[in-house]
Amino acid sequence: MNDTLSGLRDKSAIVGIGETEYSKESGRTELSLACEAIKKAADDAGIAIDDIDGLVRFDLDAVDEVALTSHLGLKNLRWMSHTGYGGTGGNAVIVHAAAAIAAGLASTVVCYRALNGRSGHRYGQAAPPTHVGGVEAFHMPWGMMTPAQIWGQFARRHMIEYGTTTEQFGAVAVALRRHGSLNPRAMMRKPITLEDHRNSRVIADPLRLLDCCIESDGGCAVIVTRADRAGDLRHPAVLVSGAAQGSGTKAAGIIFRENLAEAESVHTARDVYRSAGLGPKDIDVLMVYDHFTPFIIFSLEAYGFCPPGEGGPFVEDGRIECDGELPVNTHGGNHSEAYIHGLPHVIESVRQLRGTSTAQVPHAEVILSCSSVAQLSAAIIMRKA
Amino acid sequence: MIHGAPLPSPDHDTKPFWDGCREGKFLIPRCRICGTARWPPGPMCPVCRSDETRWALATGSGQLYSWVIVHHPANAEMAESVPYAVGLIALAEGIRVVGNVHGCQPEELVDGLRVELFFEEAADGFRLPNFRRAGD
Secondary structure, eight states, rough: OHHHTTTTTTEEEEEEEEOOEEEOOOOOOOOHHHHHHHHHHHHHOOOOGGOOOOEEEETTTOHHHHHHHHHHHHOOOEEEEESSSGGGGHHHHHHHHHHHHHHOOOOOEEEEEEEEEESSSOEEEEEEEEEEEGGGGGGGGOOSHHHHHHHHHHHHHHHHHHOHHHHHHHHHHHHHHHHHHHHOOSSOOOOOHHHHHHSSSSEETTGGGGBBBBOOEEEEEEEEHHHHHTTSSSSSOOOOOOOOOOOOOOOOOTTTTTTTTTTTTTTHHHHHHHHHHHOOGGOOOOEEEBTHHHHHHHHHTTTTTOOTTTTHHHHHHGGTTTSSOOBBOOTOOOHHTOSTTTTTHHHHHHHHTTTOOOOOOOOOOOOEEEEEESEEEEEEEEEEE | OTTTTTOOOOOOOTTTHHHHHTTTTTTEEEETTTTTBOSSSOSTTTTTTOEEEEEEEOOEEEEEEEHHHHHEEESSSGTTTTEEEEEEEEETTTTTEEEEEESOOOGGOTOEEEEEEEEEEEEOOOOOEEETTEEE
């Protein structure tokens, strides 16, 4: 079983990153955003678009491989994959790319995400559909409809079980905004205080506005290639040392799971560390899918940075800020930079390991990026080549 | 029912539940082989993988497990409904279901609050199971 999990260790490397401008209204199609981001990622790597022979798409993405072969002129694809489940995708796309490269199915894979998440369909709003089926029929008729209304249930239960406070959610918001304030790409750059957080309007109590991620338009892309060819490219390579996806064992939908105070990503945490042969003590910088501030607290617990229930105290006193004990989301995350479904967290990891972050952590060598505390999750560990 | 929220669209796996609601019964799918209650309703027992289901009548007593108080409406139609509470109710039968807790103010909600089942009339002939504070 150990061999199974370590099979892609250091076999692939991230060599190119590309991003469009992040905005409230791109005024462009998602296809246009995807094409720009992929072209920039290829340019950043120093490869030609024609070198790309693999592609991983978020299954929520409006831009598919047919559109990209037509309009970006991708013509050498020999392997394609989709990955699902919203916030899992930001890291899952890299897991898929690393697996394909280790298996020899492709040698240079592009992973991308493009969305008009503010000017187009907004996840934070729910049109009133007349009827809903599937699991939605068992929560939406009572008015549990948006992510904040669903994920707030988890935050409440963590508060009940462990005494976690909204002030601690505020400490996360302050840290993320501080990182955003240093990042010229970030949509939200005005620093905030705990008092600003406390005074922000209630969305779904216990969640306030400053606990929520933003909604954004933009695109980003990452190029992953074989580790043995990564050394010849434009920038220092970032090795994919560990990669894992996982499901919770007792989940049924998002909200009908056994323990709302625990992230189901505990299984993915175990596997990603085994995959890389590393543990929480080896991690210099952490990237977490921050759809809402409490889930940085949940992930600190799930990924072994503190025992269950101690994530609240962990985030106090600047401990997760860029000059703290464990810097988290040094780009500002979904909360302050942009919400492009977690792929910018991978891009920021690359910047940290190249030494070019706007909140650079000295001596950053190993980074864990993890996504989603929901039923399905994914995580990767990256390190300097 | 919260104005502006959608109605259910029953399918083969869930129709017995919604039919039960029309008769004022909250029916829980239980595995006919191992007895495990499951939620939401689905085609197979996730414990023993039997597809034989017995629909068992719930007592209707439960306890509040978690909740949010919605202040920001999900759409314009719901603006008149906020603030409202929506949460998860642990039923005596061992499953957790979604409901609004009627009969108390949002600030009175506490972990373990005892609640009891009632049915609300909804559009299109649906009846929606919901909960109110027990024993008042």
